[in-house]
Amino acid sequence: xxxxxxxxxxxxxxxxxxxxxxxxxxxxxxxxxxxxxxxxxxxxxxxxxxxxxxxxxxxxxxxxxxxxxxxxxxxxxxxxxxxxxxxxxxxxx
Amino acid sequence: xxxxxxxxxxxxxxxxxxxxxxxxxxxxxxxxxxxxxxxxxxxxxxxxxxxxxxxxxxxxxxxxxxxxxxxxxxxxxxxxxxxxxxxxxxxxxxxxxxxxxxxxxxxxxxxxxxxxxxxxxxxxxxxxxxxxxxxxxxxxxxxxxxxxxxxxxxxxxxxxxxxxxxxxxxxxxxxxxxxxxxxxxxxxxxxxxxxxxxxxxxxxxxxxxxxxxxxxxxxxxxxxxxxxxxxxxxxxxxxxxxxxxxxxxxxxxxxxxxxxxxxxxxxxxxx
Numbered sequence: 001x002x003x004x005x006x007x008x009x010x011x012x013x014x015x016x017x018x019x020x021x022x023x024x025x026x027x028x029x030x031x032x033x034x035x036x037x038x039x040x041x042x043x044x045x046x047x048x049x050x051x052x053x054x055x056x057x058x059x060x061x062x063x064x065x066x067x068x069x070x071x072x073x074x075x076x077x078x079x080x081x082x083x084x085x086x087x088x089x090x091x092x093x
Numbered sequence: 094x095x096x097x098x099x100x101x102x103x104x105x106x107x108x109x110x111x112x113x114x115x116x117x118x119x120x121x122x123x124x125x126x127x128x129x130x131x132x133x134x135x136x137x138x139x140x141x142x143x144x145x146x147x148x149x150x151x152x153x154x155x156x157x158x159x160x161x162x163x164x165x166x167x168x169x170x171x172x173x174x175x176x177x178x179x180x181x182x183x184x185x186x187x188x189x190x191x192x193x194x195x196x197x198x199x200x201x202x203x204x205x206x207x208x209x210x211x212x213x214x215x216x217x218x219x220x221x222x223x224x225x226x227x228x229x230x231x232x233x234x235x236x237x238x239x240x241x242x243x244x245x246x247x248x249x250x251x252x253x254x255x256x257x258x259x260x261x262x263x264x265x266x267x268x269x270x271x272x273x274x275x276x277x278x279x280x281x282x283x284x285x286x287x288x289x290x291x292x293x294x295x296x297x298x299x300x301x302x303x304x305x306x307x308x309x310x311x312x313x314x315x316x317x318x319x320x321x322x323x324x325x326x327x328x329x330x331x332x333x334x335x336x337x338x339x340x341x342x343x344x345x346x347x348x349x350x351x352x353x354x355x356x357x358x359x360x361x362x363x364x
Contacts, residue, residue: 052292
């Protein structure tokens with residue numbers, strides 16, 4: 001499996017999909033503001049925010065599938081530290 | 094208001110994708126000073142923009158093999174750990190102390206990168222797992238390099254994570270000099286790898302703010318900024334294909350000096 005191709009695929013479609021949803025919501029909000037338009041914008045923002053984490057998981061899975069043990073270990077370690085940091089921050093902020 | 098936000102985020106996206114930076118140094122002060130937004134909300138909007146810039150830039154740079162995913166994953170562990178350490182230190186240390194130290198490091202890096210020629214170590218006869226290459230779209234040539242000094246480079250990323258968590262800036266501004274000047278990665282590979290890694294750093298902060306509802310009153314602002322940043326990043330990527338690597342290093346060092354000056358003025362209460 002190609003690490004660069006898989007990672008790039010997630011980033012590309014995550015960015016375009018998120019921007020498309022956010023832009024559609026923004027267009028609705030500018031013409032006729034409502035709770036629905038705000039929810040659509042928030043959904044687009046959520047897709048954009050989650051994309052780097054999804055690509056990290058895909059990179060880790062690809063490295064593991066390729067038996068690149070050292071780099072797969074770094075990727076899984078990074079996922080763990082990121083999740084722990086987020087949980088800690090959620091309780092601090 | 095909308096036009097101003099689009100221009101602001103477009104510039105942040107353009108500079109961010111060109112130099113592998115997030116653009117928070119541009120977005121946060123403008124949102125707080127010109128748009129009267131509170132600091133936490135401005136930081137939240139800025140983090141979402143950084144994720145958008147990183148995702149847009151890295152999607153192309155990773156595909157073209159300019160971003161070094163393996164080196165990025167390895168070093169980013171240090172940065173993520175540093176961010177957690179920074180959050181703890183921030184509870185006990187005045188952030189201006191760190192901002193001044195950080196600005197001094199940026200100034201040193203700026204002069205170092207401006208005055209000293211780039212050092213890239215070509216791979217030896219026997220291929221090792223630290224040897225990489227990318228194709229420079231400007232020259233059409235393959236650029237082969239060996240990454241050195243992993244241990245101290247990781248410490249540099251830990252420092253980047255700490256300063257990032259404490260001052261809200263410092264992702265790419267520290268990581269790029271560490272990768273380029275210390276670990277001997279070519280400038281284009283260093284900035285492209287920075288574009289790739291800053292997304293994951295910004296992700297955790299953006300997700301926390303989003304889940305805590307900090308963005309809720311500013312969701313329209315966030316959507317406008319994200320769209321502007323996306324457009325800027327797309328144009329930045331086109332420019333990146335045409336820019337000469339040595340000029341890029343010089344422009345980056347000037348940008349570092351500018352950022353350090355802004356930070357010092359901000360710490361001194363001048364802006």
